[in-house]
Amino acid sequence: xxxxxxxPSRVICKSGTSVKIECRSLDFQxxxxxxxxxxPKKSLMLMATSNEGSKATYEQGVEKDKFLINHAxxxxxxxxxxxxxxxxxxxxxxxxxxxxxxxxxxxxxxGTRLTVL
Amino acid sequence: xxxxxQTQPGMFVQEKEAVTLDCTYDTSDQSYGLFxxxxxxxxxxxxxxxxxxxxxxxxxxxxxxxxxxKARKSANLVISASQLGDSAMYFCAMREGFNQFYFGTGTSxxxxx
Numbered sequence: 001x002x003x004x005x006x007x008p009s010r011v012i013c014k015s016g017t018s019v020k021i022e023c024r025s026l027d028f029q030x031x032x033x034x035x036x037x038x039x040p041k042k043s044l045m046l047m048a049t050s051n052e053g054s055k056a057t058y059e060q061g062v063e064k065d066k067f068l069i070n071h072a073x074x075x076x077x078x079x080x081x082x083x084x085x086x087x088x089x090x091x092x093x094x095x096x097x098x099x100x101x102x103x104x105x106x107x108x109x110x111g112t113r114l115t116v117l
Numbered sequence: 118x119x120x121x122x123q124t125q126p127g128m129f130v131q132e133k134e135a136v137t138l139d140c141t142y143d144t145s146d147q148s149y150g151l152f153x154x155x156x157x158x159x160x161x162x163x164x165x166x167x168x169x170x171x172x173x174x175x176x177x178x179x180x181x182x183x184x185x186x187k188a189r190k191s192a193n194l195v196i197s198a199s200q201l202g203d204s205a206m207y208f209c210a211m212r213e214g215f216n217q218f219y220f221g222t223g224t225s226x227x228x229x230x
Contacts, residue, residue, distance in 0.1 A: 032216055034218065038160075041206075041223075041225075042222070042223075043208065043220050043221060043222045043223050044162075044208070044220045046218070049216060091160055093160070093162060095162075095218075097216060099215070105152075105164070105167065106152070106210075106212070106218055107164070108154070108161065108162035108164075109161075110159075110160065110161040111160040111161060111162075113160070
């Protein structure tokens with residue numbers, strides 16, 4: 001299947017700093033990427049849908065100014081957690097949509113574990 | 118209403134036995150897709166199997182099969198001959214429209230030696 005990478009895999013930062021997470025589709029172009037947040041032993045919570053060349057669509061309750069999403073190219077989307085606080089500590093997963101005439105699949109990155117001290 | 122319901126928070130199965138993980142879904146769309154993903158403790162989401170709403174036959178991928186009952190709106194995952202490496206969280210998901218994906222709350226599967 002298609003490969004999606006995420007960088008970094010783990011990050012520990014101090015409260016008040018900003019953290020950027022990259023999501024790349026390595027062997028395909030993705031017009032749409034998704035950002036999820038997952039708490040321990042919980043399901044994935046969709047944060048936003050990122051479309052190449054346009055503004056991201058955020059889910060209800062997700063702060064746009066807190067979680068900045070940029071989809072600058074067909075292979076790269078970034079999530080920046082601005083002024084991070086301990087409650088932002090979580091597992092962040094991106095996915096990329098690969099769609100054709102007869103299929104529409106979502107491929108996930110390996111995730112980024114963010115710890116804010 | 119929940120789009121995807123997984124009613125089994127935790128399941129145990131003996132090694133080499135088969136296990137069924139339940140999933141029901143709610144949609145009024147005619148065209149949709151159903152997915153199962155495995156999430157081991159490392160966190161990555163591993164795609165297991167896909168069933169399209171128009172597919173006549175149940176999807177199978179190796180030891181995984183999807184028991185698709187459209188009228189009941191259920192898409193249960195069957196894992197045959199369980200292995201210790203199957204211990205993980207399993208998520209059922211549905212694609213509605215082009216880009217709307219919904220995930221269930223997950224089932225934690227533990228394979229007992």
